[in-house]
Amino acid sequence: MLLAVLFANTDGNILIERFHGVPAEERLHWRSFLVKLGAENLRGAKNEELFVASHKSVYIVYTMLGDICIYVVGKDEYDELALAEVIFAITSSTKDVCGKPPTERLFLDKYGKICLSLDEIVWQGMLENTEKERIKRSIRMKPPADV
Template structure:
């Protein structure tokens, strides 16, 4: 299961978070842990260079895209290899929505579309869609024409 997907800015403020199967009382711990992990390790990392960590029998894959840090946490079948595929799809979708690796301002300007992409990529803790064209089609916000 994919336990969490978080986006944070350079100062460590959470921009978007999605938790799946994580109790509310543990979420603060995960937020602070991931932001500290990024602050310690993401300095000087190139865009989309993946870093991997393990904590409490879960896997964490994280990277930087523009001014935004992205963290994906998984367990069981979502090991570091599966999470690297998940984070690749997420970074690809964010770049498509923003047109380039985003600054924090551009990221927040496109916040709604990025949230829609995340909902199409990860659904209830599982990887749902990986195809760029399908994700673009699903987030168009147009009513279906055929019933």
């Protein structure tokens, strides 16, 4: 199961988080642990360079995309290789939505579409979709109709 997907800025502020099967009382611990992990290891990291960590039966894959840190946490069948596929789909769709590796401002401007694409990729703790074109079609937003 995919336990968590988090997006944070370089200061450690969480921009988007999705937890699956993680009790509410443990979420604060995960937030602070992941942000600390990224702060220690992502300084000077290249764009989309993958980092891997594990603790007991939990795996973590994380990377930088522009000014954004992305963390994916999984267990059981979601080992390092499966999480690498998940994070590749997430970074790819985020770049497509933003048009380039995002700054924090651009990320927040495209927040709605990024959340939609994330929901198309990960659904209830399972990898749902990695097809780039299918994700793009699924997240098209229609402008509100004039009433």
